[in-house]
Amino acid sequence: MGKYRYILFNKPYGVLSQFTDSSGAARHTLKDYIAVPGVYPVGRLDWDSEGLMLLTDCGQMQHRLSHPQFRHPRTYWVQVERIPDAAALRQLQQGVVINNYQTQPALVRLFDIEPAIPPRSHPIRFRKNVPTAWLEMTLTEGKNRQVRKMTAKVGFPTLRLVRVAIAYLQLGDLQPGQWRYLTSEEESLLKLWQQRQQRN
Missing domain, CATH: 3.30.70.580 (Pseudouridine synthase I, catalytic domain, N-terminal subdomain)
Known part of the structure; x- marks a missing residue:
């Protein structure tokens, strides 16, 4: 072989x-x-x-x-609309309910400064009066559009999603x-x- x-x-x-x-x-x-x-x-x-x-x-x-x-970590950098508060971060870390499914606990942190990544070929929608923030999220499961559904569930829709690590x-x-x-x-x-x- x-x-x-x-x-x-x-x-x-x-x-x-x-x-x-x-x-x-x-x-x-x-x-x-x-x-x-x-x-x-x-x-x-x-x-x-x-x-x-x-x-x-x-x-x-x-x-x-x-x-x-076979659970393995996948890490994402996630740009969200508005700036998540401690309660929203805690919810994401503990897991949220999406379509009657409780997501597994995740590692989630808020970036102090925007991560250094190339700009997207198609820019995100820009709203002058609405700030954005970046999260690092590490999940051990990969259900359909899970990160987007999780951030939307806690009130901070995903604008851009970049996977930066697999295992x-x-x-x-x-x-x-x-x-x-x-x-x-x-x-x-x-x-x-x-x-x-x-x-x-």
């Missing part, structure tokens, strides 16, 4: 997390950026979300990182639309994580 391939990709805004688009809408897909045959995305990022994606041709790793049974893997200085293979150190960390999951 040959060596598996692992790719990190910084998905821009307005790109589907798949290689084909059957809708006929001529939307951008992963095929516009990654010309590596046989690799598939691990999990998804919504069309209007940005940031870190992992692609691989290792089916077992894909399963481990996609299946809800041990970091977005780092990878620019929107760029991809690279994992380093040998990153591969080792990922495989170590997989072995720990198998033992649990």
Whole structure:
């Protein structure tokens, strides 16, 4: 069996997390950026979300990182409308009820200053009299549009969403639309994580 391939990709805004688009809408897909045959995305990022994606041709790793049974942290930088107060942050940390589902506890902190990330290709809607704030949120589950639903539930709608980490893997200085293979150190960390999951 040959060596598996692992790719990190910084998905821009307005790109589907798949290689084909059957809708006929001529939307951008992963095929516009990654010309590596046989690799598939691990999990998804919504069309209007940005940031870190992992692609691989290792089916077992894909399963481990996609299946809800195997919880792993995913970290997001989230720009929200208005500035969340301590009560809202506490609610997000403890979990909120969305569609009769109680979300798992999350790590949530408010940034003191805006994180240094490239501007979005399509700017967020700007409202002169409404301030915005940035949160760092680390979740161990990935339900459909969960971060957006969580912040909306506590009264602070998401304006921009960027995933910056998956388990041990970091977005780092990878620019929107760029991809690279994992380093040998990153591969080792990922495989170590997989072995720990198998033992649990």
